[in-house]
Amino acid sequence: MAGPAAGSARPAAVRARPRGGVAAWGATALLPAAAALYWLPLRGTDLAAVGAFGLVQALPVATLVGLALLAVGFALALAAPSGTRATRALRAAWLLLTVFSLHGLPAVLEPEPRFPTAWQHGGFVDFVQRTGETATALDARWSWPLFFQAAAAAMDLFRAGDLTPVLRWAPVVTQALYLVPLAVLYRRFDVPDRAVWLGLWLFTSVNWVGQDYFSPQSANLLLHLAFLALLLRHFAGPTPSGGARPRLLAGPRRSAPRPSDARGADPRRSGPRPRPRPGVRPARATAPWGRLAVLATLLLLFAASTASHQLTPFVTLATCAALVVLRRCSAVRLPLAMAVMVVGWLSYAGAPYWSGHMAEMFGDLGRVGANVTTSLTGRLRGGTPEHEAVQYARGTFTAAVLLLAAVGAVRRRRAGFGDRTLLALLLVPFGALAAQSYGGEMAMRVYLFALPAACLLAACALWPGTAATTAPASDPTSDGPLTAPGGRPERPGPGDGAGPAAVVAVGLCGALVLGAFLVARFGNEAYERVRPGEVAAMEAVYRAAEDVAAAGDGTVRLVWLTPAPATDLTPNMPWGYRAHERIGYVAAPAPEDPTDLAALLDLVRDLGPETYLISNVAQDQHIHLDYGYPPDWGRRLRAALAAEEGVRTVVAGPDAAVFTLAEDEWGPDRTVPPLPELTARVGTTPHTPTGLRVFGLLLGLLAAVEVREALGRHRPRSRAAVWTTRALLAGLLLVFAAVVAERFWLLA
Known part of the structure; x- marks a missing residue:
């Protein structure tokens, strides 16, 4: 006979199973119906009907009904019992169907790949294939050429002569690839499983910015997400409740503090002062060589980003530095190495661009109001009222996502979680508005980089998670069934259930989100399609x-x-x-x-x-x-x-x-203009060679310190050795900064 503990928990599980089972069966049956209702009526769609409101004007009513069923079906999949392999497969199927239905719509309907800039990037790849070179004098993007070089190498490897299929399907493939590091990243946070899946679904459903086409930005967002996922998986820093503050260069170890000096003690109470749970799971235990391998991978990801895009490396660097400052990242030397890499690339390889565009790079520095105005109100330039309505719809859509993220952050705080990491991922990209307008696109890029954290927080507005819905505080890394201190299965808390109200909320709001996405994402289709x-x-x-x-x-x-x-x-x-x-x-x-x-x-x-x-x-x-x-x-x-x-x-x-x-x-001069200069000629400064040598020494010194810290932690270091290393590092940084300043001063 079962004991009282087991008997008290079983009725709750039995009562929860039928409702979850019905939701799972309903989501499974609705999947092919929603796909057929969405796609089959699109045959023979008249693209001439695309007007001021974009692609949505040409879609049949039945397709719009199928669009609503995408939200309803995913809501039912969320209501299915969590933790089973069948439920994960069901949710993944609905997620991928949503990705294909939203972002693959133009690829199926339109006879040519969309978006003019994607075609231009195809021409960059063609140039590399034909010449094996870059043309730094023709376009600023050639100062960050790795994306085009990698694409050309892939085309040669697979002996593909036509890039148009890649241009056509790049948005779908890119959006699907985003979900892989994003899922790893979301799993690092102490949130309910349903919030993770809803966050992934929201990311693909509210990402209207349109930077998923064949471009360096789309590839670099993938690198950015992979970087953050690896960083938080292996280097999640010490929490406020314990652990020593990480130091740039560790010195001799000191004895542990006395209990009376322990952080968190309250002299007015007999016990420690309660603090919010950190909200992010601690890093997984990694062997020394594994730690070095992960650090090398992080630096390789950042190096690829540094050599292929102007903006993303700075956002990645600022995010990593913020996590270190907030004590949420234990790799304290990583931001320094990243800063040396990005400044070195900008100073040397990026010189063909900035040597003639200093005003474009630094002219907007600190002008937050002007940059925001250029990015937002500057896009409403007296066009047709219908087109202005599309622009306002985009702004409203963006504001609604951020507002929902704020609600989720408040609910998480009230549930007892301190989400410094999530808030850093959300807020750090907004600092880019103080740098420049980025051609009037900075607000869109800020939204793009803040979107991963915003979507998870928005999902937490519905499922914030409580102490009863996630693993106990004593075992925050546990992924298994929740158990009470006595070993009994713990009942779901108020933030973990998916009752009828939650299903209805996700279904109705999701249908509105998908409809708004079509207007915001494809509102300019009248001139963005080819x-x-x-x-x-x-x-x-x-x-x-x-x-x-x-x-x-x-x-x-x-x-x-x-x-x-x-x-x-x-x-x-x-x-x-x-x-x-x-x-x-x-x-x-x-x-x-x-x-x-x-x-x-x-x-x-x-x-x-x-x-x-x-x-x-x-x-x-x-x-x-x-x-x-x-x-x-x-x-x-x-x-x-x-x-x-x-x-x-x-x-x-x-x-x-x-x-x-x-x-x-034609006039008397019938001379055809000659071929332009392809390579920008940038001079050197007296100390440029010194700067290059110091650049290598800096990276080598940081690598040596990291190897020593990983493999020699059991050997205490003398104070003289620590201060010698610090002085050497400071001297190299000072020389490197002086050479960079000299180059900007003399070559601008």
């Missing part, structure tokens, strides 16, 4: 560039139109996919009167032979929605150009047209 006729028009320009290349080292010019040529630097067309170095793209003022062509043709004439003018539907939509030009402006412009005497039509189609001047319209 049409087949636009690809055909660009192919004609590529062929012209190849003909000029066959005749000599010349280039062609392609003129595109925008009302703001000084600030609008990205044309809405599949540009730069080939002949990266042989086509110069010139932004020209778009005339308000599409029949007034005099100034436009004079510009084409002044640029010389082999100059072409392109007008395409995506650019028309951009000018109409963002700047308020009439909706038929582009059609009237193309008609006027086709009828203009002295203008020759190269390509004419419903999506795009390319024009140039007749042979007798």
Whole structure:
């Protein structure tokens, strides 16, 4: 006969099983139904219906119903009993279906890969494949070339000649890959299992920023998440309730403090003062060589990020440093090594960019208000009311996510958790707003980097976790069944259940989130999608560039139109996919009167032979929605150009047209512009070689200290050895900083 302890716990488990079982069966049965209802009606979708509100206008009603079922089905999967392999598989299936349904929609519907900048990045890869070099004089991104070099090496390895399938499916693959390190990261926090899964689902459902296309930013966010997951898995620092404060260079060990001096003691009480639980699980025990291997992996991840993106390394460095300061990371020397790496790369390899763009790099430093204004209100520039509504929807969507994260943080605090680590991951990216506007995109990038922590905290608004819902404080790393001190299974607490109210809340709010995602993510689809006729028009320009290349080292010019040529630097067309170095793209003022062509043709004439003018539907939509030009402006412009005497039509189609001047319209100078300089020439300073040597010595010294600390902890160090190492490190840092300052001063 079962004892009283076992008998008292069994009825609660039996009562919980039927409801969870019904939810699991319902989620399993609904999975194929939701997928079919979402995807099958999309056959024959008319993309011409895409308008000011984006792709959602072209979707059938049945697909929108299927979209709502994605949220309902995932809510039922969350209600299934946690901890079983079948439940994990069910939740993973719903999560992946959501990823594919949201981020794979354009890949299935649209005939060409979307987003013009993705095509340009494909051209960078093509250039590396053809030449084996970089072109630091042509684009700032060539100063951080590792992403393009790695993509070119992968293309050569797999003998793939066409990059367009990669451009098409990159958002889906990237979003799915994000979930792997994100799941590892979330498991490091002391939160209920349902909050982990809901956080993963929210991450893919509220990530409207659109930086998952084929780009260095998408790859670097993956590196950033992998870095944080490894860091918190193996180097979660000492908690406020115990452990010595980590030091940059440890000295001789001292005796343990007396009980009367122990941190947390309250002289007014007989026992220690209660403190919030840390909210993050301690690092797993790692052998010395394993610790060194993990540190090396972290540095390799950061080195790859440093060599491939301008912004991400600084966010990763700031986050790691904040965790060290908050005593949530035991790898106290890691931020110093990272800072040396990123400053060294910027000073030397990044010189082709900053030597001519100092104002762009440091001009916005400290101007938080101006940077926020540029990133937010600067995007509402008097376009159509519908387009402004999309922009406001994005802002509201972002504010709602952050507000829900704040609610989750408050509920976690009331449940007895101190989430310094999560709050650091959430708040540190906002410091980037004090650095620069990043071309008006800094607010979006801040949201992107804060999103992992925001999504988990938002999930904790529903399931904050309590002392009864997670492992006991005496065993915070336990992943097994919860047990009371007497060995009896512990009943679920108020934050762990998934009753009808929780299911309804997730289902209804999730349906609203998915609908808002379609508007926020694809609200600009009228000009962010690429049409087949636009690809055909660009192919004609590529062929012209190849003909000029066959005749000599010349280039062609392609003129595109925008009302703001000084600030609008990205044309809405599949540009730069080939002949990266042989086509110069010139932004020209778009005339308000599409029949007034005099100034436009004079510009084409002044640029010389082999100059072409392109007008395409995506650019028309951009000018109409963002700047308020009439909706038929582009059609009237193309008609006027086709009828203009002295203008020759190269390509004419419903999506795009390319024009140039007749042979007798060119001036007396018929010289084709020569091939531009590809490599930026940056001089050296008297102490540049010294700086390079000191750079290597710094990294070597930090590595030696780390090896000694990992493998020789049992050997006490003398005070003289400690201070000698500290003095050497300080001296090397001082010399390195002086050389970097010299380079910026003399080469700017």
